């Protein structure tokens with residue numbers, strides 16, 4: 001067994017024993033109540049999932065295994081000469097639960113390099129789609145094509161013992177993570193760079209090599225990719241992509257099938273597609289106003305126009321957060337350090353001053369503050385990546401780290417198939433009249 005797999009198994013066995021004891025003693029403790037509104041309105045605020053890799057606080061934002069983003073930027077190993085964390089380190093932290101050493105991170109990089117071969121039929125599957133197909137559709141098709149390589153599916157068909165599920169999920173997770181940058185870069189070069197593909201560089205780290213295969217050799221862009229891949233990786237378990245992977249995986253669909261489900265969810269404009277929507281919205285505003293530096297008054301007018309047309313202001317609001325997303329702040333700091341005079345980045349900062357008071361004045365909006373997607377695109381445009389339809393693929397390549405670490409935990413802890421109870425409005429009406437109960441007993 002490899003070192004990481006071995007360490008994971010030890011940690012997971014200890015955690016499983018601890019959880020068994022906790023449930024034996026406290027399994028009947030009530031952790032919340034569910035109102036009728038919550039059942040109809042997106043299950044907001046219902047605690048009904050366990051996800052070990054990260055935890056979201058509505059005021060403070062995300063912590064990965066207890067560490068905030070600034071703490072990760074300080075504590076996780078960096079590339080030589082770099083200042084941003086290597087995503088390999090975050091993956092190790094989410095999977096194992098401890099901060100990695102420099103050697104641990106190098107080991108992860110090496111394992112992923114060794115496992116990164118993408119079979120030809122995956123590229124052929126991508127090529128079978130019209131070139132103008134949305135990059136997220138190409139991405140999901142590629143992930144599905146990779147499924148032929150699943151150890152889990154093969155071993156399950158051969159009659160694998162349920163005690164070994166975690167082992168096959170672990171192997172699939174490492175393969176999938178290792179292969180994803182090559183597939184994603186292929187889609188980018190195919191759609192936007194006349195199919196001129198760039199071979200991987202086996203000497204680079206995971207995110208650095210991804211930047212290289214995308215065609216961006218600037219060391220600053222590589223640093224941006226390391227930061228980007230770190231901050232987008234996980235946002236606890238209830239968001240659409242993480243929850244979809246968890247749900248589909250609970251049916252013992254293999255990691256490729258499960259991840260593809262999550263990526264279909266990430267492609268929704270209220271979730272991961274918001275990063276493309278933000279840049280599209282700013283480009284359209286600039287075109288409308290015939291400027292590349294709109295004033296705050298002009299932005300305010302445009303925001304009001306967007307709202308009056310029954311559209312959302314992309315990049316603002318959140319189902320859980322009630323403050324500025326620390327992932328937004330981390331990107332703002334990157335912008336201040338590397339490109340303080342960039343006009344688009346400055347527009348993003350002006351939007352940040354203008355939008356919250358307007359949204360605050362609308363009582364129904366629970367969070368007027370920016371989320372991760374409000375900033376990411378402007379940094380990419382600065383380095384020349386203007387093809388905003390591609391941005392959600394970058395989000396997806398990062399998200400694989402969190403959801404696969406979580407899937408390993410779900411199988412190691414023996415979580416069962418997920419199956420919440422649903423009701424009909426007919427039953428709700430009967431229950432309100434006292435003619436039936438709503439609990440399905």
Ligand code: AMX
Nearest residue numbers: 270271272274312313314315316317318319364365366371
């Ligand atoms: N612009 C306009 N209206 C907004 C809004 C925004 N940015 N954010 C929320 N609202 C509206 C909702 O559409 C809803 O209106 P309705 O009652 O008429 O349907 C009302 O305010 C209440 O919504 P909420 O409880 O504050 O938010 P939510 O939990 O239902 O939804 C979210 C959260 C993110 C989907 C929503 O804020 C939104 O649509 N934001 C814009 C899209 C976006 O940036 N998504 C990315 C989120 C981060 C991510 O997953 N990557």
